[in-house]
Amino acid sequence: MADPVFLITGASSGIGAETARHAADAGYRLVLAARSTGRLEALAKQLGGDERAIAVTCDVTDFAQQEAMVAAALDAFGRLDVAFANAGFGAKRGFLEESPETWRDMVLTNVLGVAYTIRATIPALRQSAGHLLLTSSVAGRRALSGSLYSATKHAVTAMAESARQDLDESGVRVTSIEPGMVDTPFFDNPVSGALEPDDIARAVLFAVSQPPHVDVNEILIRPVSQPT
Numbered sequence: 743m744a745d746p747v748f749l750i751t752g753a754s755s756g757i758g759a760e761t762a763r764h765a766a767d768a769g770y771r772l773v774l775a776a777r778s779t780g781r782l783e784a785l786a787k788q789l790g791g792d793e794r795a796i797a798v799t800c801d802v803t804d805f806a807q808q809e810a811m812v813a814a815a816l817d818a819f820g821r822l823d824v825a826f827a828n829a830g831f832g833a834k835r836g837f838l839e840e841s842p843e844t845w846r847d848m849v850l851t852n853v854l855g856v857a858y859t860i861r862a863t864i865p866a867l868r869q870s871a872g873h874l875l876l877t878s879s880v881a882g883r884r885a886l887s888g889s890l891y892s893a894t895k896h897a898v899t900a901m902a903e904s905a906r907q908d909l910d911e912s913g914v915r916v917t918s919i920e921p922g923m924v925d926t927p928f929f930d931n932p933v934s935g936a937l938e939p940d941d942i943a944r945a946v947l948f949a950v951s952q953p954p955h956v957d958v959n960e961i962l963i964r965p966v967s968q969p970t
């Protein structure tokens with residue numbers, strides 16, 4: 743069998759980019775999706791170029807772009823084995839903070855964008871009896887004060903369980919990845935005492951490397967010192 747194919751949204755930075763590096767080391771061919779074309783192309787080149795990794799410019803809030811992303815994956819590699827719906831961003835806490843437009847973008851990206859990735863990838867994942875992973879958060883398990891972001895991640899946690907039930911008996915596995923604080927450009931400034939993207943990438947690779955009958959449904963992972 744040709745090497746399996748691993749698609750990642752939000753692959754231009756942070757958790758997505760680091761997971762791409764780990765997946766490449768594990769022998770996967772990569773489909774790297776986000777809006778920052780230059781960063782994706784640089785990463786694809788580092789991971790072996792066209793035969794091993796392709797860059798696909800995709801705004802996850804646009805379903806046609808997500809369909810084109812999956813079509814590009816199938817054109818380049820002929821199959822899709824893992825889809826990691828990871829694109830997302832945060833916002834200040836407080837229901838009087840941020841603009842209504844920022845809220846709109848965040849809900850469209852974190853919630854609708856993930857639903858679109860599920861919808862766009864399911865047919866190919868059914869064919870490969872593949873694996874769907876969604877990046878939720880600790881904030882998707884516990885409500886945080888004044889946090890619409892936390893509400894979007896609760897939606898992602900719910901979508902993972904909904905997709906798991908929907909795909910039961912299809913052979914497709916579904917995993918919700920629920921990180922605590924990770925030091926990435928998600929934050930405006932570096933954060934100390936946080937997890938590293940490498941810690942989350944190892945958790946993702948743990949889930950996808952289980953035997954086919956094992957479905958790791960949720961991985962909640964905090965730095966050793968994080969009260970919430």
Ligand SMILES: NC(=O)c1ccc[n+]([C@@H]2O[C@H](COP(=O)([O-])OP(=O)(O)OC[C@H]3O[C@@H](n4cnc5c(N)ncnc54)[C@H](OP(=O)(O)O)[C@@H]3O)[C@@H](O)[C@H]2O)c1
Nearest residue numbers: 752754755756757776777778801802829830923924926928
């Ligand atoms: N860092 C944390 O503490 C933490 C904790 C829990 C969960 N998470 C979640 O982890 C995921 C990855 O975040 P990160 O920490 O790795 O932050 P990051 O470094 O800022 O990465 C976010 C990624 O999402 C992409 N993205 C944002 N909007 C997009 C859109 N409309 N279309 C396509 N791609 C889009 C960005 O790429 P472009 O800008 O190039 O499009 C980037 O690749 C997010 O879902 C985040 O909510 C993070």
